[in-house]
Amino acid sequence: MTPNPEAIAAMLITNVPRDLVMGVEDAFTAGALQAFGLTKDVRKQRKTALGYMRHIQMNERFSDLLEASSAELMSSQGNRVIVGVAGMFKFARLNMNTTNWNRPNRSVTRRELAEANEAMSQLVQPSLFGPQDVTSGTFFFVARFSGSLHHHPEKPLQVYIAVPNPKMDGWLFREPLSQFLDRYEAAPKQADNAKVKLKAGFIEFGGQKET
């Protein structure tokens, strides 16, 4: 099998509705803004408070979205990870700071979810063993913040859709949502149908009608 990360994107497009992806953009933006407003008056531990509040507010919005889209697999309860389902994929959300994409694997639930990507990883890194059919997978909606109280603290700098490797220590596929959404309505290469055909009976090159 030829390594092909585009195949992962194609699977995501087939399984995850466009409206859900756009809903995540909205939910993250609204949750982050609300968290910013609620922690504006915290004096000494504002950065920490903002991080906690983002987690809670974005979880709430994310949960609302999954409920509204009938895509909720594990609802919000205590501190557990909220998990949604879209076709053969399970998905959750993650917040990251700056470009430092580390330690998303602290959560046991996330690590367990990522194990489902064993078969999919062969699309990127061919295995010594035969290819397996991809029947399940996991991805995350990752909100990347600046990590600073001075640079856009009120919203994520970028939201990504990201498919982890089975060990949850790297990404098989990662793309900003703004770019990923373009994949949905991309027209196939425009077909050139502006062509005429000789009527049946005209012999090519002879130019006379067959009798």
Added chain:
Amino acid sequence: MSRGITDFQPGRLIQALAARALSQVQLAAMVGVSPATISKWKSGQQAPEAEALDSLSKVINVSPEWFTRPLPKKGSLPLFRSNASAHVSARAMLEARLEWTQDIVLAMSEFVDFPDVNLPVRSFTDPQQIANSDIEEAASECRDLWSLGRRAIPDLAMAVEGAGVIVVREETGIAPIEGLSAWSHELQRPLILLSADKGNGFRSRFDLAHELGHLILHKGIDRSTDPERYKLMEAQAHRFAGAFLLPAETFAADVRTPVTLDSLLLLKQRWGVSVAAMIMRLEALKIIDADEKLVLFKRRSARWGAKSEPGDDARAPEQPRLLKRTIELLSSSGVMPIESVSSYIGLAANDVEKLAGLPERYLSGKASVFHLAKLKSMVSGDPSVKPGNSGVVVPFNRSS
């Protein structure tokens, strides 16, 4: 006393006068007869004699025999883009050019099959019946029928021609009329004529989408001179063009709010639609209100003036190709030599070249274009070369 030729078709003379934008008096002077004689020819009371016909055909630049060809059945009355300042004779001229296009297609239909007509079917009988939601729906259906997705359409002219619509783009000399369209009963397919006078690729795309809107939405609606009704139909065709070129779900996602002219300039190149047309679409989608629209148009005029926008040259106008390809196919397949095309149609070579989008002097064989396809067909299709007579490559044998 000599008699006029038989089978003279007065309708052809009327058509020719319109197509050449000549008055009876002007034509009479050029042919060397009295205006009253032209009038009699036009009304069918009298037919020109052979000598006069010869002179007439030379002045009009058609073959004499063309005047004896019966007129095909009239199509639907064309809808003209921008009616207000259009002179009657200008409209008649464009209508006649559209009829000549029909003649070309009819003549070519003897030999080739054009693409099947593939347009959404609507049966409105009054523009008042058409709601905005109907227009949005028709535009979406059209995109689905043509498998265009919801992103920018790379080549609209190719898509429209692929759906069986005959498109002509030529310089008309009448810039205020940007286009016209009609359904041909004889061909059972629609025709669109676009003015190439402004040479603006963005406007031309919008004009084409506008005419497409007329063809789909107003096919069954009687033409009327009522200005209100005309205005409504124009607004509907505009809305269709906007909806077709800028689908709500994808265009709205691309637009940054608050909207600025510069952000629209970026989108202009991506979507192939002018900033002005995008502002109108944004209002139609209620992304901006009437006040915001006004502010954007005021800033647009203040920064760029009223006539052009930055980046207008970035996209060359799309060229129709169907008629050009038809003539090339007939020639390359040996059905009709290139030099015979205009005489077969009966029109002057330069008229056929203009209407079919061919290079100048292409049909007279004097164009500086190598017709490679023809060359190949002539070689492989020469009936005098029999298979048994074909050459054999003889290897050099080393003498031992």
